[in-house]
Every structure is written in C-alpha cells, then in structure tokens.
Amino acid sequence: MKHLTRRLANKTYMLSPLAMLASLGMASAHAAWEPTRSVEVIVPAGAGGASDQMARTIQSIILKHKLMKQSTLVMNKGGASGAEGIMDTKASKGDPHKLMVAFSAIYTLPIAVDLPFNWTDLNPVAMIAQDEFLLWTNAGDGYKTAADYLSAVKAAPPGSFKMGGTGAKREDQIITVALEKAAGVKFTYVPYKSGGEAATQLVGKHTNSNVNNPSENIAQWRAGQISALCVFSDERMAYKDKVTKDLSWNDIPTCKEAGYDVQYQMLRGFFLPGGTTPEQVAYYADLLKKVTDTQEWKDYLAKQALNGQYLAGNDYVEFLKKDEAKHKALMQEAGLASKK
Secondary structure (H helix, E strand, O other): OOOEEEEEOOEEEEEOHHHHHHHHHHHHHOOOOOOOOOEEEEEOOOOOOHHHHHHHHHHHHHHHOOOOOOOEEEEEOOHHHHHHHHHHHHHOOOOOOEEEEEOOHHHHHHHHHOOOOOHHHOEEEEEEEEEOOEEEEEHHHOOOOHHHHHHHHHHOOOOOOEEEEEOOOOHHHHHHHHHHHHHOOOOEEEEEOOHHHHHHHHHOOOOOEEOOOHHHHHHHHHOOOEEEEEEOOOOOOOOOOEOOOOOEHHHOOEOOOOOOOOOOOEEEEEEEOOOOOHHHHHHHHHHHHHHHOOHHHHHHHHHHOOEEEEEEHHHHHHHHHHHHHHHHHHHHHHOOOOOO
16 A cells, blocks of 8 residues: 655655554544435325424425435325324334434324334434414304303213314324313314314314314414414413414413313424434434524424424433323323223
C-alpha cells in the first residue's frame, strides 16, 4: 500500500498504512446513517382519518423541503382496527425503512383483544403532537350545546341515539362510554374503519353524533353540515382564528364546562420496528424535528387544532409508560378490557 502524503502549513507528513486505516475507520464510524431506499410510512388506520392526513402532510413537507434523499410511501393498513399495521411493523424487525404512525391503538388493542403486542416490541422514535376529541352532531338536528343534545339522548329510550366512531374498543368508544357515565345516557356505538367514514355517516344522518378529532370533521364543520358541541379537554383549544364564518376552535367550550367532566387526548407519534439501531432512531427523530420546525407544520397544527409537542429519547419513553397506564385504567373502568 502506498503511503499518503499530507501537507499542512508548509510541512509534509507521511501517514503509514495503519494510520490510513485508522483514519478511514473513524470517518466511517462518524458517518450518519440514512435510508438507502424508499421509506414506508405505515398508518394503522383507514384513508381519510386523522392519522392518514397527518402522515400525508408530513410526506409533503419532507418532499417540499427536501429533508430526505429517499422518497416516502404512505401505506394504510387499518384492518382489524389497526392491528394489521401494528403487527406488520412488529414483524419487520430490524427494517429501518418502515416508520409507523402511532396513536392510542398501541395500548388499546393489546388490552381489548389480547393482541400479542406491546409498544416495547417496537423502537420509539418521537412524539410530535397530541390530538383533541370533540362531541359533534349533525347541524340539521339543531343542537346548540352539549346539554341540549345529551338531554335529548337521556329522554329517549336507551340506545336510540347512535354514536359513530373509529374502530371498536378504541379511543372513540372509550370516550363514548365515559360520556355515557358522566351524562347518565346510553348510545348505540357504531364502529367505522376511519374517522373520515364516521364523518360521512354523520353528515348522512346514519348516526346522530361522533367524537372525531378536529381534522376528521373540519371540512364538514366549515361547510355548516355539523356542529361542534364541546371538546374533551381540561381547557379550551388555543386557536382563535375563525374556522367557520362565526367560530374558532377556541370558541368551543370544554365538555367539563358543559357539566360533563370527560377528558382525553391522543398520542401522535412514530415508531420503528424493533431491532433497529440507535443511529436509525436518531435519523428519524431528527427528520421529524425538522418537520415540526417548518411553517407548514405549524400551519397544520393550527388548522387541525393539534396540540403540538415534540418528545424524543427518554422523555418519549416516559410519556409512553404513563400513557399506557392511563389507558389500562380507562379501559378497565369502561369494561372494554379483555376478560382473558
């Protein structure tokens, strides 16, 4: 092997073959990992729902700002209430080219149906937001407040009113059961494949209400087809720009203000399959941080009334532990946990 000559400050240095190898090894060790082919963004939900919309927004931001050399492909795998996408990600151990969108199904499905999965089977990357839930009714029914609607539900025979939601024994049904207990009412819960489908069914009057996220019902709200009665949060949403002709997200009272103390917010985060490396996790955590720093993402948060919050590393893991414990308690109280 030939010696390599380096000239610095008019002096000549000779690097031996061993020194050359050591130098190249250090450069390789410090080379940052990055994807070598297209990245599949796995959405464990149907098209049109909040998770799908978020994934496609992030996809467009990455493309616009050229944040990644490789392309992304959003894959909807919402079968079995999201178990299809979750189990596909679990089965892809060591594959850094699959990035899963995470929401509360990572807790609710294992608790509800004994799915052989726990979020610790995957590699946590980052949380980028928490999502709100609201009580929505068809605008044509004329309900102006949560009390107006729930009084009508209470006066009717139990189960006469239909509540639409995404999936069974998931966040929408957890909220529905909690609302039933708080208001002393009983709904017939109707599960759909996505929040988008639940919105369509409400507009068509196939259901009387739903508890969709803001992003899942915003188009119908803006069009005057549905009414937002209250938000399941401890405080009103911060966004004060008008969404409809007369109302902003901040104008919607909390359900607690209306006399129904039901509160729930949902994780919006990302995981890699288990067996991926810290360098691969760091790459995607950094990518998502760059996404959240863009104006397009900030505009998306405001438009969809998302509570933007970035967590990675140990902070994200600690959040997941606490959130899992909360969901276990909620589902056991609601009678939605598996009896096995």
